[in-house]
Amino acid sequence: MDPMLMASLFGPLAIIVVARYAFPPLSDWIQEQYGFLLMDYSNFAVTFLMLVIPLLPGTMAGLLMLDERDENMIAYYAITPFTRKGYFLYRLLLPCALAISLSSLFILLSGIAKIQIESLYTIVLLTLEAPCLALFLATFASNKVEGLALSKISGLLFAGPIIAAFTPLPWQYLGAWIPSYWPAKSYLLGIAGEPSAALGVFGIGLAYHLILLIIMFHSFLKRID
Numbered sequence: 539m540d541p542m543l544m545a546s547l548f549g550p551l552a553i554i555v556v557a558r559y560a561f562p563p564l565s566d567w568i569q570e571q572y573g574f575l576l577m578d579y580s581n582f583a584v585t586f587l588m589l590v591i592p593l594l595p596g597t598m599a600g601l602l603m604l605d606e607r608d609e610n611m612i613a614y615y616a617i618t619p620f621t622r623k624g625y626f627l628y629r630l631l632l633p634c635a636l637a638i639s640l641s642s643l644f645i646l647l648s649g650i651a652k653i654q655i656e657s658l659y660t661i662v663l664l665t666l667e668a669p670c671l672a673l674f675l676a677t678f679a680s681n682k683v684e685g686l687a688l689s690k691i692s693g694l695l696f697a698g699p700i701i702a703a704f705t706p707l708p709w710q711y712l713g714a715w716i717p718s719y720w721p722a723k724s725y726l727l728g729i730a731g732e733p734s735a736a737l738g739v740f741g742i743g744l745a746y747h748l749i750l751l752i753i754m755f756h757s758f759l760k761r762i763d
């Protein structure tokens with residue numbers, strides 16, 4: 539199995555195991571040592587840890603597309619029965635499938651996530667971040683080394699859950715340009731018993747992610763044409 543595919547699969551599985559079996563005893567230990575109850579912040583931990591799940595397959599797909607772009611493989615696929623459309627579907631649907639399945643497993647098995655309708659909003663928005671990241675890397679990196687360097691920028695996405703959880707209104711809306719803000723905010727609103735607000739945030743976040751995806755897709759097409 540390709541090492542990047544292994545990381546995309548087993549990395550999120552490791553996160554699920556850590557959340558289920560390490561988070562509760564760690565919370566107990568911190569409470570005994572410092573009087574701080576980490577479990578009080580489990581909802582934030584869910585939004586923070588779940589963000590890792592789409593980033594791994596998104597990075598994997600982006601680096602693969604970058605290699606294939608530099609080797610002019612996409613032009614080759616365009617003249618085969620596979621077609622360029624088939625190539626894009628294959629390369630972008632795989633990280634989406636990994637993201638949606640592994641995010642669902644996290645909700646079901648982590649032991650710290652709440653199973654509710656708003657969890658679906660979070661899963662959908664996080665899933666869309668995988669192809670956005672893949673296209674970002676494949677478009678703006680000049681080579682694989684630069685692609686790995688650009689993938690570090692994805693660390694900025696972790697600011698989204700932090701802003702959604704800890705920044706008071708209305709200041710937190712200044713972070714609304716960060717894609718990861720929207721799945722985190724939708725989940726936290728659902729936990730807080732505000733389903734209508736969570737649905738509204740999901741709708742805005744969905745539109746924002748689709749716009750980003752369209753922009754990234756057209757930018758990549760210009761790069762390869």
